[in-house]
Amino acid sequence: MSSKRRVASGAVLAALAVAQGVLAAPGAAAEPDTAEAAPARIHEIQGTTRLSPLEGDRVRVDAVVTATRTFGSSRGFWIQDPRPDDDPRTSEGLFVFTGRTTPALTQGDVVTVEGTVAEYYPGDPATTAAQSTTELVKAHWTVTARGARVPEALALGPGTVPDALTASPGGSIEHAPLRPDEYALDFWEAHEGELVSVIDARLVSRSTDYNELYVTTKPQQNPSARGGTVYLGYDRPNTGILKIESLIPFSQRPFPKADTGDTLTGVTSGPVEYDSYGGYTLMASVLGEVKGNGLEREVTRAQLRGExxxxxxxxxxxxxxxxxxxxxxxxxxxxxxxxxxxxxxxxxxxxxxxxxxxxxxxxxxxxxxxxxxxxxxxxxxxxxxxxxxxxxxxxxxxxxxxxxxxxxxxxxxxxxxxxxxxxxxxxxxxxxxxxxxxxxxxxxxxxxxxxxxxxxxxxxxxxxxxxxxxxxxxxxxxxxxxxxxxxxxxxxxxxxxxxxxxxxxxxxxxxxxxxxxxxxxxxxxxxxxxxxxxxxxxxxxxxxxxxxxxxxxxxxxxxxxxxxxxxxxxxxxxxxxxxxxxxxxxxxxxxxxxxxxxxxxxxxxxxxxxxxxx
Known part of the structure; x- marks a missing residue:
């Protein structure tokens, strides 16, 4: 079932009230927009559908940094509001896109961010079938406190994500109100940008050539004989599967190699992001260790003389x-x-x-x-x-x-x-x-x-x-x-x-x-x-x-x-x-x-x- 995390320490709440600029000079993405920004909460930006009701607006947000992406062409940082509302449909997390600019931020920084609300599509928005990511662009920000407690990651277990994938209206689901307690895709969208975690998760795929791991949060969902998850029908989606990528630079920690059935031990946590390849993804700022299960390659028997x-x-x-x-x-x-x-x-x-x-x-x-x-x-x-x-x-x-x-x-x-x-x-x-x-x-x-x-x-x-x-x-x-x-x-x-x-x-x-x-x-x-x-x-x-x-x-x-x-x-x-x-x-x-x-x-x-x- 979908739930809000009500973790907001007094230090965080106090930090959010600190006047802009007292701790650090502003940071900025390329070509910041100078239009006047209206104050907004993250859940107001995210809204109750897949598309932000504030798309195109210039907003100002107070939040805590939960993770950063410091390499690649899509750099930026995630922020989360430690004071969630009572609506399970609205996410409290958001990605701030900085392009090729590496944000000089760390987890626990409290920031005031000004940016333009946008829906990012991987491809032409008019033709792509991929979902969008709600984010802030043309942003600049100021650190108002450091070392704040971040919201607790939502622990994913066998009963967390709904079994049904989505409603099937026969067209786009973008404008439909989210029903995170009923549908898996709505669940993930309702937690877009928020911290989630898995513990001792079974890998249901080899580590891919694109530095991806796939785990299952539902070990009993259509298990294969050798540790994977079997796809058995268009009406039998494996909603327990979750893709994991790493936010840790590979120079600090090479991406692990793994076989199907191995275990990603310990805690793996990070914000949720939609990827057109593999769907909703846990972007790991904390990545567990791979423990092998000794999977062996099969050997078939030889044919008999008359076969x-x-x-x-x-x-x-x-x-x-x-x-x-x-x-x-x-x-x-x-x-x-x-x-x-x-x-x-x-x-x-x-x-x-x-x-x-x-x-x-x-x-x-x-x-x-x-x-x-x-x-x-x-x-x-x-x-x-x-x-x-x-x-x-x-x-x-x-x-x-x-x-x-x-x-x-x-x-x-x-x-x-x-x-x-x-x-x-x-x-x-x-x-x-x-x-x-x-x-x-x-x-x-x-x-x-x-x-x-x-x-x-x-x-x-x-x-x-x-x-x-x-x-x-x-x-x-x-x-x-x-x-x-x-x-x-x-x-x-x-x-x-x-x-x-x-x-x-x-x-x-x-x-x-x-x-x-x-x-x-x-x-x-x-x-x-x-x-x-x-x-x-x-x-x-x-x-x-x-x-x-x-x-x-x-x-x-x-x-x-x-x-x-x-x-x-x-x-x-x-x-x-x-x-x-x-x-x-x-x-x-x-x-x-x-x-x-x-x-x-x-x-x-x-x-x-x-x-x-x-």
């Missing part, structure tokens, strides 16, 4: 310009953790000069795949062969110049690839009939590559394999990304998932192709695998599985194990393996070796299916 093992792995923009370290780490995962599968579908294989050659016409990936297969052999794996199709330059999306595509690796000692000539980037593969059943017109081939569903996106790659005399069709996929979707924590609710439309179209094209295969041979062995960039409960997966053509193996796992990727603290699914009814004795595993670890070869975990072809 065919097919794995899928997004290798995160692998190209021939990458260093040996990345190739070696990926290869170790294939050999030691995936037990050298018979077939691998690979996503994000780049061309031989990677993103450096944007627009240069280079699309070949032979050098990239040669280095990868040699690294696998050096790690003790088989001498894999590969098949892939060079895309048209710049036509498949992804990192500019990288020309990412799917590819197959296969162990020729265990499986035979059926090569049929006539393949190129634009020729569609067709299903044909022969005396043994279904076959591909070209192999490898691309599924309907000219279809508008694949505009600026990877085209599925299909290959025909033979294992112990049985034909197996494998479709490698990398559907369109979620770029352009509105954030879950943004100002528009429910958020628009505009990218979903393209993925649903792509799912239809793939499923129609599988239907063509099964129309020729209803018992055909078909595996559809790859990075589908969508959730098990999404319309994309519903379209792929519509009519029972394919079944999703992710749905066969316990809920606590349904994830292959970690984003903004949510352990979630982007990668999938689906099979037709042909395969028998199916055994499926998501092998967690990357997504949960600070040290990772890729941001995705691979998956593997083992079965006996019919």
């Amino acid at each position: 065919l093992a097919v794995a899928t792995y997004n290798v995160e923009n692998l190209s021939a310009v990458d260093g040996e370290e990345k190739f070696a780490a990926l290869a170790e995962g294939v050999v030691s953790n995936l037990a050298s599968p018979d077939i691998l579908t690979l996503e994000e294989i780049q061309d031989d000069n990677g993103p450096k050659g944007a627009g240069d016409g280079v699309t070949s990936a032979d050098e990239t795949l040669r280095r990868f297969t040699e690294a696998i052999e050096a790690a003790g794996g088989p001498r894999y062969e590969w098949r892939q199709i060079d895309p048209q330059d710049g036509a498949d999306g992804g990192q500019p110049g990288g020309n990412i595509r799917m590819g197959f690796l296969f162990n020729p000692e265990r499986v035979r690839f059926v090569d049929r000539e006539g393949v190129d980037a634009t020729t569609p593969v067709a299903v044909e009939r022969d005396r043994r059943g279904a076959r591909l017109s070209v192999s490898p081939g691309r599924i309907d590559p000219q279809h508008p569903a694949w505009e600026d996106s990877r085209k599925p790659l299909v290959g025909e394999f033979v294992f112990k005399g049985r034909t197996v069709f494998v479709v490698a996929n990398h559907f369109a990304s979620k770029g352009g979707d509105q954030p879950v924590h943004g100002r528009f609710q429910p958020p628009a998932r505009t990218s979903e439309q393209q993925r649903v179209q792509q799912a239809t094209v793939v499923r129609d192709f599988v239907d063509d295969l099964l129309a020729v041979d209803r018992r055909a062995n078909v595996v559809v695998a790859g990075d589908l960039n969508d959730f098990p409960f999404s319309p994309t997966l519903r379209e792929l599985t519509r009519g029972g053509t394919l079944r999703s193996l992710m749905d066969t796992l316990p809920e606590s194990e349904r994830y292959s990727y970690v984003y903004e603290g949510n352990s979630q699914v982007l990668d999938h393996v689906l099979v037709s009814r042909g395969p028998r004795r199916v055994s499926y595993d998501v092998v967690h070796i990357n997504a949960e670890f600070a040290d990772q070869a890729s941001d995705h975990d691979p998956q593997i299916v083992r079965f006996v072809p019919r």
Whole structure:
């Protein structure tokens, strides 16, 4: 439940009454506004909605400094009123933006601040889906006392933040009155700029490349089997997740490295700020210590002699310009953790000069795949062969110049690839009939590559394999990304998932192709695998599985194990393996070796299916 902190010592109250200028000369941000300022309290500035009722006004505020940001391009300090009102909707904290000016202030300074009330948006206010931050700009200030007691931080526990994320009015929530006792996003907005704290919090993500930690304040909310928090539905938000960044200069304390399931021990506290990446964030002026929990990378079992093992792995923009370290780490995962599968579908294989050659016409990936297969052999794996199709330059999306595509690796000692000539980037593969059943017109081939569903996106790659005399069709996929979707924590609710439309179209094209295969041979062995960039409960997966053509193996796992990727603290699914009814004795595993670890070869975990072809 939302509550006010009624901590205001006599020293603080007395200090607030001290005449301006008695202790220190004024400080100022760049280009201070000289308009006359009206006295205001912070809760009056914050108001009872997300937007300040005083936006654009020049105000004068008396408050105590709770934290400072002394590095980066968005420097400033937070202030908090030690005399809160009785309205749980109004925050008592506020950020004072000083630009690149480092404020010469410390926690406990009592200040009189004059500034203009503004709503900061990360991007164009007319188009961004992010929420705003209420702040003071063009500010100048005077220290009137030092060493004052600061308001007590609100301790966050399992029952503090509401379980429901927000009301969903079908548009902007900015003007709606806050209901912090009912909705998590309203709770955080009602505490914007105020001090909050967590104690001995479990980390639900690795430490990110952007110096972020994600913890949960609700340890029992959808826990994963390995210490994370699993995202299980659009209507099941994980409102216990909280992002943490550090206000401590990294020269004084390097940002900690952590794996999922570690513990952020002791007290971590600081003011709340909205970030368009990750949502509401605890900006830590006090940061606890990371205690490891010994999370280990998983190792799957080896396939039996009569089982065919097919794995899928997004290798995160692998190209021939990458260093040996990345190739070696990926290869170790294939050999030691995936037990050298018979077939691998690979996503994000780049061309031989990677993103450096944007627009240069280079699309070949032979050098990239040669280095990868040699690294696998050096790690003790088989001498894999590969098949892939060079895309048209710049036509498949992804990192500019990288020309990412799917590819197959296969162990020729265990499986035979059926090569049929006539393949190129634009020729569609067709299903044909022969005396043994279904076959591909070209192999490898691309599924309907000219279809508008694949505009600026990877085209599925299909290959025909033979294992112990049985034909197996494998479709490698990398559907369109979620770029352009509105954030879950943004100002528009429910958020628009505009990218979903393209993925649903792509799912239809793939499923129609599988239907063509099964129309020729209803018992055909078909595996559809790859990075589908969508959730098990999404319309994309519903379209792929519509009519029972394919079944999703992710749905066969316990809920606590349904994830292959970690984003903004949510352990979630982007990668999938689906099979037709042909395969028998199916055994499926998501092998967690990357997504949960600070040290990772890729941001995705691979998956593997083992079965006996019919």
